[in-house]
Amino acid sequence: MTELKNLVKSLLEEGKVTKVIGYRMYGENNTKPYIAVTPNDAEEMVLNTDCRNNLSVYLTKKEIINGGKTGIVAKGCDIRNIIALIQENRIKEEDILIISAECKGVGAEKGSAVYANKCVNCSVKTPHLYHELVEMKGSELSQPKDKYTEAKEKVLAMNSGERFEYFSNMFSECIKCYACRQACPMCYCEQCIADMSIPRWIESSATDRGNLSWNMIRAFHLSGRCTGCNECERACPAEIPLSFINKLMYDTAKEEFNYESGMNKETPTLIGSYNTKDNDNFIQ
Amino acid sequence: MEEKRITKENLIKLGSNWVNDGMNVYVNNGKKYTLMKLHEEDLKGFEEAPPLMSYKEIVFPKTEPILYYKKSQKEVEIIEPKIGGVKNIVIGAKPCDAKSISIMSKVFNWDYKDSFFNVRAEESVIIGMACKYNDEHCFCTSVGISPVSTDGSDLFLIPLANDNFGVRIISDKGKELISKYESYFTNGDSEESENVLSSIPIPEKKFNAENVKSWLDKNFESEFWNTTAEMCLGCSQCAFVCPVCHCFDIVDEDYSFTEGRRMKNWDACQNGLFTKHASGHNPRDKQPKRYRQRVSHKFKYYKDKFDEYLCTGCGRCSRGCPAGIDIGEIVERIDKLTN
């Protein structure tokens, strides 16, 4: 298998891509995103178990995608977002070149000895859409505790009033920075509903009411679209467990419609399609 | 300087007394400045990183009404909100946080005297604590602060052996706060405290802030900006967690056709909408221009106007940045460009 550095170097030398979005080391057990433009830049590129970022978010930024083919280093879970973006016509497959690897999982955070939650039961360790394959470095970590299943059972047992209260409390710490949105590859709207002022759909103040409306609406907008990469939660400075509500919606899409976002670029999106065999007869 | 001594147990009891006196007491539990009424918390933070969020909310809340209005066909009635009336105490402020109120007070008292800020600042008492933490993101010594500096503290704690603290009385406010509770303290031993303080390693300066400023004076249009923070997601995490970032947005929220309130909400220069004009024009239309604003505001504009850097070197913004952007490292790179 080609070494990542050499691959990126030759891709840039041969002009097959104009740039490659990848990772470089950031201290001893962390990495950060960067863009290699010259063959020399490729020297720093790494892919290991500290590559937490989902780089596909950069494919939605006009300042970065501005002509030519873009290379991107992507783990299986990141590829799901790339596929979802292709499904939603946000990017074209021919404009990108995916460099992937058999995934070893990533650490929960810098220096962490356990895997990130998303890596538990991951179904895409073997990449499902790529153009070049390399090797991922890093040693084995241990499994994190499953906090999700228990919390899900608890919430499903609640009545609607209790759920309302549960989520109001969860979101009350929100400071309305919108880091969750900015870090999310699927939150690419030119004008987010949260930024609209005429009419103002969401109270922009970080009051309990404003926080609940914001986080609920974002969860709705990501239903059937969120791939579970958890970048929102990683970015949130208020440490709100955002992945929880997104995962609940994800599970619902799977249970009700047998749909998982970002698995197949040929499938129409859940929101953008309907089926005459739908369970709900109002749509038939 | 007057010095006393207190056990940790008594200090926490003292905190509960202040809560009973009707004050808001925030304790650094090593992860968060947590409100004591809600949680029984241990005091930590001597060897821990600055909590994820600063406590700037006590003087500059994330959201607050600045007026209420009632409209009729003929007139608009304005109702002023009540501000203050509750003392805020912070126990265990990091030296890089303790200075934040005095830094921000310059902008909130420049031409307009902001009573929202001032009333609360006047009612806040900061109990700082020496700091033995230091990581690759910290750079307090490069901006004139240090792990042992008492700047901005009203009382200052020095962790001693066996869960004891030396308590230095820095200001009259601090003295007054404890005057009712003399019995919780014993006599202080300045020498023991001095020994602890001198055992704290003082990190070396990472950059010369004056050099950085003189580079910024001349390089508004430099190529440097285009490649420096190109991975920035514009997420604003950095500004929201920062102890001294103070930008806000004003919005009116109607409850009905006749009533509503005007809110002041945190905002940040890394947000693309921040400078977007009603015409659609945006003078900071790209992320590099926004990042340039962040660095320039902190290391040039604020210094020009108020003779103070708008940064305490706490490193929070860098620790939390989802794109791995480290302001200390960037400013260090600017410093290197000057020699």
Ligand code: SF4
């Ligand atoms: S979720 Fe799967 S593909 Fe993504 S980092 Fe974890 S193991 Fe790898």
Ligand code: SF4
């Ligand atoms: S929250 Fe909704 S409107 Fe806002 S960016 Fe995300 S998907 Fe778009």
Ligand code: SF4
């Ligand atoms: S990142 Fe967290 S604090 Fe910021 S808007 Fe999203 S949920 Fe709120």
Ligand code: SF4
């Ligand atoms: S925290 Fe990082 S990515 Fe977010 S706005 Fe600040 S510099 Fe940009």
Ligand code: SF4
């Ligand atoms: S700019 Fe960063 S390092 Fe400086 S005070 Fe703000 S959060 Fe701390």
